[in-house]
Amino acid sequence: MSSERAGHPVTMREVAEAAGVSIATVSYVLNDKRGARIGPEARERVLAAVQQLGYRPNALAKTLSSGSSNFIGLVADAIATTPFAGQIIHGAQDEAWKHGFVLLVANTEGDAAAEEAAISMMLEHKVRGILYSTWYHRAVTAPVALQETEYVLVDCFDPGMPAPAVVPDEVAGGYAATRMLLDAGHSRIAFVNTTTPSPARSGRLAGYRRALGEAGLEFDESLVLSAQPEQQGGYAATDALLALRTTAVFCHNDRVAMGLYDGLRERGLSIPGDIAVVGFDNQEVIAAHLRPPLSTVALPHYELGAAGVRVLLGLEAAPATKPLHISCPPVPRESI
Amino acid sequence: MSSERAGHPVTMREVAEAAGVSIATVSYVLNDKRGARIGPEARERVLAAVQQLGYRPNALAKTLSSGSSNFIGLVADAIATTPFAGQIIHGAQDEAWKHGFVLLVANTEGDAAAEEAAISMMLEHKVRGILYSTWYHRAVTAPVALQETEYVLVDCFDPGMPAPAVVPDEVAGGYAATRMLLDAGHSRIAFVNTTTPSPARSGRLAGYRRALGEAGLEFDESLVLSAQPEQQGGYAATDALLALRTTAVFCHNDRVAMGLYDGLRERGLSIPGDIAVVGFDNQEVIAAHLRPPLSTVALPHYELGAAGVRVLLGLEAAPATKPLHISCPPVPRESI
DNA sequence: TTGAAAGCGCTAACAT
């Protein structure tokens, strides 16, 4: 096992020489090529030489020669801004790996020029396809350069383009959240939605309404509040919420719930005793560690990344006209 | 601009033909090769053809031919477990990109076999080097396969190997945290450290002691508590802390501080009125949004990733025998 | 069962 840390790496030709066979033979045994039966002795000599020399095939040469690379590109608009983004990289990486692919990652901070550059770079590396992802579910207009290869939108969709996309099922998520409250016996449920227009805002609301409807409850618009989608927003919404005299509240996300926890506590109210609360996102650091731990609905970022890869590789079909919806599973904890 | 979404991509040869020059000429103008002066007309024809045909150089062929790739591998033990990991990917990616390199990412969940596989794959792609990173500062023993290329340890170090490493400066961080409290006039400061032995545990303690010492305060061992490094730990430590009758407390991390906030609040105490608290990590979702916002010290994950790349590329020297320490800047907010 | 040889798309001498 030398593998030549110093000189150039061991090549196939050297292995061939060492094994006393032709380089074609080496290629055959290494790739288990059927069609070409190799004598057991030759095969063994090759394997021995490979071992001996610490040979590493050159994936780049292989790609060049065979014509198909094993790269999958992932361009993200913000792998840092949120803890979530990491999960989609993770899911994509795992799934890609599982199928023999390698992830090329690029961060763009949403900058158009950076996006162009990232996509170019990926195209130049002859990626098998590109995952274009955003850190929160939204509409985007896919960079034109994407057209030069296969691609799928992850956690976003392009209204003007029938491109494969994978997004969380906000409606089902909102439904699940409301359902948890309903199942616990609540019938007067407030919804602190976000002020920001988005698929999350409308989808979760739709789910909330549907759950209410199914339960035979009438939708009461006055029970829907708006708040900045952060702790501060939840905190600020406390009084308005209490004025509604509901026994439960569904918060647009975990951060809002966290703020609300503070507001409620300050007023001496207890959760879930005085009011039950459920969040959305399942942001680990928060949800699992609030007092009491927050019941919520998970945003399936890992699955989004994984499904994106599957769709890209044609392993899973995405509906032709609309995005593939990934479900948001409820995560019951102690706030209900 | 055809770029042949269907047929094979446009090659350099085609550009050459279209421009009526040799392929070498194309290569020259595309790479701005000095040494070979190209006539302005020829250059222009080439550029036009490139534009026309939508030519994309094949980075793989380029690498194969030129002998040096522009890949940098990043193997992480857990890009998902913590919000932090994303930051080191981000920092590494930005810095790599800045120098014309591309990040190959692999997640291993700490599994040795997966690590081997990931490193192999990177070696086979002829990466320029590998960043081996962990999601929390700790000692590791670097996989042997790393020896086959250049590498730097990020957020970890190998006690048995003089390998370049980049880690956060825990001592200076502990010092900075304590210093914030001291500067605010406190002289009796508790430290809720973690129960888990680690560079963070000993380093932050050392920093705490040093700050105290410099301030002419005597180190009082009884002021150092131990808690599980999470919300629950901080919450559970409340009574023990109060028994110490200190006016300030330095928590091992933000999560502990978050738990402590709950404990304190339950007992009707106010922050910073009754007791000032500072955390560590600067975990955004928590620190910035607690009530009051938590003063803390930042764990420089982005910088760790970026510095790792710089060291790998030889742009920044790491001390020969010990890890390069990246500073942990204080982030004052309202809890003091 | 194996080897020879022609590329894959590009770079870099070396010619001209």
Added chain:
DNA sequence: ATGTTAGCGCTTTCAA
């Protein structure tokens, strides 16, 4: 100033 050509390490016909 520009063209020829020999590789880079590997895959893959086509022969033997």
